Amino acid sequence: MKKVIYDQYGDINVLTLADVPVPTLDKNTLLVRVKAASINPLDWKIWHGDMKIMTGFSFPRSVGIDFAGIVEEVGSNIHNFSKGDEVLGIADIFKGGALAEYVVVKEEAITHKPATISFEQAAALPVVGSSAIQIFDKLAPLKAGMEVLINGATGGIGTIAAQLAKRQGAHVTAVVGKNGIDLANELGSDVVINYEQENVLEQEKQYDVILDFANKFPFDKAEEIMKPESVYVSTLPSPTALVSSFVHDLFSKKKREILNLSPSQAYLKQIADYAADGLTIVVSATYPIDAFKQAYTEAAKGGVLGKAVITIP
Numbered sequence: 001m002k003k004v005i006y007d008q009y010g011d012i013n014v015l016t017l018a019d020v021p022v023p024t025l026d027k028n029t030l031l032v033r034v035k036a037a038s039i040n041p042l043d044w045k046i047w048h049g050d051m052k053i054m055t056g057f058s059f060p061r062s063v064g065i066d067f068a069g070i071v072e073e074v075g076s077n078i079h080n081f082s083k084g085d086e087v088l089g090i091a092d093i094f095k096g097g098a099l100a101e102y103v104v105v106k107e108e109a110i111t112h113k114p115a116t117i118s119f120e121q122a123a124a125l126p127v128v129g130s131s132a133i134q135i136f137d138k139l140a141p142l143k144a145g146m147e148v149l150i151n152g153a154t155g156g157i158g159t160i161a162a163q164l165a166k167r168q169g170a171h172v173t174a175v176v177g178k179n180g181i182d183l184a185n186e187l188g189s190d191v192v193i194n195y196e197q198e199n200v201l202e203q204e205k206q207y208d209v210i211l212d213f214a215n216k217f218p219f220d221k222a223e224e225i226m227k228p229e230s231v232y233v234s235t236l237p238s239p240t241a242l243v244s245s246f247v248h249d250l251f252s253k254k255k256r257e258i259l260n261l262s263p264s265q266a267y268l269k270q271i272a273d274y275a276a277d278g279l280t281i282v283v284s285a286t287y288p289i290d291a292f293k294q295a296y297t298e299a300a301k302g303g304v305l306g307k308a309v310i311t312i313p
């Protein structure tokens with residue numbers, strides 16, 4: 001089968017589309033025929049070697065976290081899925097493996113795909129959907145009427161977070177690039193700010209929740225536009241950031257939180273339910289697996305609305 005692998009950390013040139021054996025399953029796993037895999041910034045952070053502490057030094061390594069596909073075979077202990085089921089899921093974040101014709105996963109890593117969405121749309125959901133749900137579940141619970149600022153509101157997590165915040169009755173201010181203005185309005189944002197024209201950190205307005213998906217708002221700057229009791233969430237975990245956030249939160253009501261995604265089947269099921277209930281899933285670019293290098297090169301330049309997806313025939 002085709003699978004994207006690499007033998008050393010480095011730039012995109014370390015990746016190759018290899019011909020490898022179809023993986024074998026055991027009694028507690030399933031074999032999924034992958035129809036689509038989506039691109040996450042985490043993918044290149046990992047193959048660049050930015051996360052070696054977590055990913056280690058054994059090679060070859062695999063690429064890709066998000067996938068959607070069809071169950072091909074189930075282990076004898078699997079009772080909730082059958083051959084032929086359409087599913088979406090998350091491969092092991094640090095080991096990857098979704099960018100392949102087949103992936104072997106545990107049952108907890110998948111949920112059923114709603115019949116109303118395509119494989120491309122389904123593959124666009126797992127990481128960003130789980131991230132948005134975890135943020136509102138654990139880090140920044142919302143109440144109706146709260147002022148929520150989303151920096152990077154038309155990217156992968158942003159498109160989902162903006163819609164979930166609106167569903168919970170929040171007032172959403174979306175900070176986006178110029179090509180994201182129409183989309184941010186379509187997704188229901190109340191205020192849309194073009195970051196190329198306006199610096200939101202210099203505004204008078206203050207927010208209950210600030211979500212920085214663009215990694216552009218350091219906490220000490222964001223603090224100036226936070227209400228006295230409020231939450232700031234960044235998506236860049238590091239040991240020092242986690243410790244300093246923890247210490248900061250002991251002494252301040254302006255909370256500083258960091259997303260460290262813990263995938264769960266419950267989050268996957270919730271995002272699949274939202275999708276079945278009409279959540280807008282934005283896939284603005286699709287590429288065949290043979291063009292995976294072009295896909296990653298274009299995605300890394302920025303400017304993608306929602307998600308870019310790689311399809312596997």
Ligand SMILES: NC(=O)c1ccc[n+]([C@@H]2O[C@H](COP(=O)([O-])OP(=O)(O)OC[C@H]3O[C@@H](n4cnc5c(N)ncnc54)[C@H](OP(=O)(O)O)[C@@H]3O)[C@@H](O)[C@H]2O)c1
Pocket residue numbers: 040041042127128131151152153154155156157158175176177178179180195213214215216235236237259260261262302303304306
């Ligand atoms: N910690 C965790 O567990 C975890 C989990 C998932 C993701 N993440 C991280 O979370 C971040 C967001 O993920 P994602 O999938 O949503 O990425 P994404 O799709 O690349 O979205 C980032 C967004 O930021 C926007 N942006 C770029 N420059 C900006 C600026 N100066 N001001 C405002 N917005 C700007 C981009 O818009 P333009 O491209 O139009 O400029 C884009 O829409 C990534 O760094 C990812 O690695 C972390």
